[in-house]
Amino acid sequence: MNFAMSTLRPFEKDLDKTSPNRNIAPISTEIDTEEKICVAGCSLSGLAQKYGTPLYILDELTIRKSCKEYRESLSEYYPGESMALYASKANSSLALSRIVASEGMGIDVVSEGELITALRGGVPTNKIIFHGNNKSFSELSLAYNNNVIIVLDNQNDIKQLASIVKSEERKARLMLRFTPGIECHTHDYIKTGMLDSKFGFNYTEIENIFVQFKNIKWGELIGLHAHIGSQIFEVEPHRDLADVMAKVLKMGRKYGHPIDILNVGGGLGIRYISSDDPPSIKSWVKVVSEAIFEACNNRSLELPLLMCEPGRSIVGTAGLTIYSIGSKKEIPGIKTYLAVDGGMSDNPRPITYESKYSAYLADRPFFKEKNRVTIAGKHCESGDVLLNDVLIPECKCGDILVVFGTGAYNFSMSSNYNRIPKPASVLVNKGNSDLIQRRELPEDLLRNDILPDRFIAKD
Ligand code: LLP
Numbered sequence: 001m002n003f004a005m006s007t008l009r010p011f012e013k014d015l016d017k018t019s020p021n022r023n024i025a026p027i028s029t030e031i032d033t034e035e036k037i038c039v040a041g042c043s044l045s046g047l048a049q050k051y052g053t054p055l056y057i058l059d060e061l062t063i064r065k066s067c068k069e070y071r072e073s074l075s076e077y078y079p080g081e082s083m084a085l086y087a088s089k090a091n092s093s094l095a096l097s098r099i100v101a102s103e104g105m106g107i108d109v110v111s112e113g114e115l116i117t118a119l120r121g122g123v124p125t126n127k128i129i130f131h132g133n134n135k136s137f138s139e140l141s142l143a144y145n146n147n148v149i150i151v152l153d154n155q156n157d158i159k160q161l162a163s164i165v166k167s168e169e170r171k172a173r174l175m176l177r178f179t180p181g182i183e184c185h186t187h188d189y190i191k192t193g194m195l196d197s198k199f200g201f202n203y204t205e206i207e208n209i210f211v212q213f214k215n216i217k218w219g220e221l222i223g224l225h226a227h228i229g230s231q232i233f234e235v236e237p238h239r240d241l242a243d244v245m246a247k248v249l250k251m252g253r254k255y256g257h258p259i260d261i262l263n264v265g266g267g268l269g270i271r272y273i274s275s276d277d278p279p280s281i282k283s284w285v286k287v288v289s290e291a292i293f294e295a296c297n298n299r300s301l302e303l304p305l306l307m308c309e310p311g312r313s314i315v316g317t318a319g320l321t322i323y324s325i326g327s328k329k330e331i332p333g334i335k336t337y338l339a340v341d342g343g344m345s346d347n348p349r350p351i352t353y354e355s356k357y358s359a360y361l362a363d364r365p366f367f368k369e370k371n372r373v374t375i376a377g378k379h380c381e382s383g384d385v386l387l388n389d390v391l392i393p394e395c396k397c398g399d400i401l402v403v404f405g406t407g408a409y410n411f412s413m414s415s416n417y418n419r420i421p422k423p424a425s426v427l428v429n430k431g432n433s434d435l436i437q438r439r440e441l442p443e444d445l446l447r448n449d450i451l452p453d454r455f456i457a458k459d
Pocket residue numbers: 087089090108131190192227229230231265266267268309310311312313349353408409413
């Protein structure tokens with residue numbers, strides 16, 4: 001096997017090779033007898049022919065396996081009750097909601113759009129929690145009316161809810177989000193736990209909130225929440241977080257609040273390129289579970305229900321994007337650009353965070369040549385580059401390029417820059433492919449445009 005394909009596999013040193021987030025490609029990736037890349041028994045170039053490009057592809061087995069790893073390791077390592085929730089900001093759709101719900105997971109949502117997707121996808125309301133640092137009145141009303149747990153982020157949430165909840169008979173079920181003052185090594189834009197974060201109450205304000213809630217009859221504080229960042233490869237920050245959370249739990253119970261849930265957020269990283277080395281799902285859950293157990297035990301606290309909210313490590317590795325290669329621009333002695341039929345509108349992560357990805361040709365994964373190319377998108381922006389300086393075999397216009405690791409924060413952060421329609425998404429499983437989001441058409445982009453009558457009159 002050539003070095004390029006071997007990097008798709010997990011590190012040999014890893015004892016926990018089956019953790020999907022430690023792979024670059026979905027776990028059902030194979031090379032068929034014609035040396036074509038297949039996922040879940042579907043050849044990628046075949047999918048390109050059937051659905052067109054660019055195309056988002058999700059491997060159902062990888063998603064289900066990731067959900068199971070969270071669920072099973074929580075019950076293995078945490079002696080109390082536990083629940084993993086999928087952070088649907090990573091990729092929200094009816095099909096994904098249905099899959100994670102069928103795996104027994106809850107879901108975390110941050111907008112009316114994500115909430116109705118989860119509800120219509122069949123997620124039970126008692127397994128949905130609603131976040132947001134600037135929730136609208138209608139979002140809070142919808143969440144309360146559906147009996148969803150609401151995560152209080154600031155005083156504005158409290159003020160609005162006070163006018164939404166009319167009867168004390170059905171109190172709002174609330175969690176309190178706070179910034180624990182914990183730093184982790186990830187991109188500055190995706191850190192959330194430090195004290196100057198825009199999310200949640202400051203650590204120093206919490207005691208006042210506990211006092212304030214002693215006089216509030218319309219809601220009860222049933223949990224605490226903190227999320228320290230995303231794409232994290234260390235486990236130490238979550239160990240530290242457990243201690244801070246147990247301390248706040250003790251304080252909240254001292255004030256008489258029925259706090260019975262600790263939600264440690266998400267954040268576990270995935271392997272985008274061969275040098276990425278994230279812990280497995282199992283080892284992350286083990287550290288978090290043991291740390292919460294220990295921190296509560298040390299303070300003689302009855303064990304709370306442990307929640308976590310993984311997003312990227314559920315869907316990131318399950319997803320890939322296929323593109324058609326188009327134009328080539330060679331700048332002798334400087335660089336060669338290969339342009340694809342998508343780019344920053346379907347994957348804004350490289351231009352936003354300088355994120356790195358791994359790419360292969362769908363029908364020529366093995367190669368000896370060392371062609372260094374830069375894969376550019378088709379948008380009118382010089383920074384619209386998906387991969388810088390990667391090795392790809394000699395290829396021609398129309399060849400299919402595969403970019404792995406695009407299941408999280410690609411579709412959900414996609415845009416219509418340059419009025420480029422969003423790609424379709426397909427779910428692959430056991431040799432079948434199902435369309436789960438249809439491809440946008442240029443006409444769809446005109447749906448909300450209005451030409452004022454007076455302009456028409458003038459014409
Ligand atoms: N819970 C909360 C409250 C969050 O804010 C997030 C992510 C998660 C859970 C899930 O975190 P995960 O397990 O996916 O790391 N757009 C960025 C990532 C932003 C993450 C925002 N919050 C990216 O593309 O890297």
